[in-house]
Structures are given as C-alpha cells and as structure tokens.
Amino acid sequence: MEFDPRLTELGIKVTETPNAKWKVTAVRYQNDQESGGKHHILFFPRDASNKPAPGVACVVDWPGRDDPQPFKAISDANGEANFPMYANLNPELKNGPYFAYLEAESASDIVRGMGLPVKHHVNFLITFAPATAVAPPAQNIDQALIAEAKKYRWMPINTGASLYKFAEKNNLGYPQTDEFEFVFGGDGYIGQVYNGGIVYVKKGDWGNVKSVKKPA
Secondary structure: OEEOOHHHHHOOEEEOOOOOOEEEEEEEEEOOOOOOOOOEEEEEEEOOOOOEOOOOEEEEEOOOOOOOOOEEEEOOOOOOEEEEOOOEEOOOOOOOOEEEEEOOHHHEOEEEEEOEEOOOOOEEEEEEEEHHHOOOOOOOHHHHHHHHHOOOOOOOOOOOOHHHHHHHHOOOOOEOOOOEEEEEOOEEEEEEEEOOEEEEEEOOOOOOOEEEOOOO
C-alpha cells in the first residue's frame, strides 16, 4: 500500500477489515500549498483491471453527527467522488474526526483520523481496489524483489542471436537496447546497442556481423 509518510504525523490510519470486499491501496496527502485551495476527501475506486470504477458508493462518517445517515456519494463516470471537510484536526492530539470507506464498514478497509490540520485547507486522496485485485504481501525478500521487478519493462535478450554471440565473442558487454531494424541502401539491417559498441548485421547475412563505436 502507498501511504504518504506525512499522514502518520497527523494521526491518519488505515484499519483493515477482515474479508473486506474493498482494500485501500493508496492514501496520498496534499498540504495547503498542494491542494489548490480545496479541502476534500477524494475517492478513487478502481476495478479489478485497475481502471476507474464508476457507480461505487463512497462514504464519509464522523462521531456525533446530527444527520441520520453518513455522507454518501456515488463515483462518477471518471471513477471519482469527493467530500468537503470543515472539521478541524489538531496534529498534536491526532483527533481528526472523519473516516472513509466504500459501500459499508463491513465491506471495506477504513481510513480514519482525517480533518483540517489547524484549519488549513488540505486534501486526502484515497484509492480503493477490489480485494481480489490486490496481491498478498510478500513473505520473503525473493517475493518482494520479483513483485517490484514486474513493475518494469523487461528487455528481451535473445542469447541465440547473431548479434548477441558477436558481442559476447568480442567482449562488448551487455545489451543496452532491444534489437532494432533500420534500412540503408535499400537493404534491411538489425542493430543493437551494447556497452562496448553498436552491433549490426544485414538481414539474411547472419554470419557477417559488424560493430561500430558508440558516439561519445
């Protein structure tokens, strides 16, 4: 879960609800310089494909409210909803009154402790996703590493290709780009950048690989 460290200083917490349908995946914070004058709790429900989810009930409640029902807004076509805050939050007491969830307290993780720090206009931005779309926490460093690596585009390396074999034989190091195609003199070529140079070969003439120095 992404959690802005400034929130801890304000007493903001996420309560995990057992068997919740909705999980909190991110809680971000905008201070009075970042909020653009707004003072809102902003909801961003996502679907199982991590796309904006319209039509989801977004709820804000607080202790001792006079209204018979908590505030409820339905996420719009962009998968967003918001609630304007007016109650104060004392950072020393960490006593922000607002808490937020989706649909029902029994169906969602809950973000607690929100309010306006010493009446400053700030925003709290909360992203929710279905529990089925949230990966379980890593149990060891191997799992954590693999999960993080999956966030990045992996460059395919064809160790059986003529370019790779030539670069290995001539100690040109490791590839820095994927293979790319270009045309010269009406003929098609394949190139690839390595640590020690740029390797290329004419299509079909796989036994005649050459290289040039990289530009300074």
